[in-house]
Amino acid sequence: MDNTVWIIVAIVVALVVLGVVVFLANKARHRRRTEEADRIRAEVAEDSQRVDRQAALAQEAEAKARAAQAEADAKAAEAARLADTAASRRETVDSAREHIDSRLSHADELDPRARKDTSADAGAQPRNDAGAQPRNDAGTQPRPDARR
Secondary structure, eight states: OOOHHHHHOOOOOOOOHHHHHHHHHHHHHHHHHHHHHHHHHHHHHHHHHHHHHHHHHHHHHHHEEEEEEEHHHHHHHHHHHHOOOOHHHHHHHHHHHHHHHHHHHHHHOOOTSSSSOOOOOTTOOOOOOOOOOOOOSSSOOTTTTTOO
């Protein structure tokens, strides 16, 4: 029985040694996996910070774009307002010029000194008699104090 006991003891010792080896292997594998998980978490934290910085830059760029768009909209509105004002003033000026031309024509009709269109003078311009001021290129009369 001595051999049988020694065989059983050897088997038990082999099983214990095998159990210790398996336990240590599992412990080492668990430690490696824990270290790998910690390394991944650290990388994720760094990536998260980088992404947060990029998000902040994107938000800043979006805010600048919104501000620039608002400024452009304001300038476009101002340009439209100025164009409307200019058109209104142009209409007023044109109306005033028509009124002045009408009055001048009426004065020419009333003035016996104004030259009448005859067949010999067909197409001739009315003459400037009796101190009438010549008209400049813009269709208005020059100021009396203006030099020529």
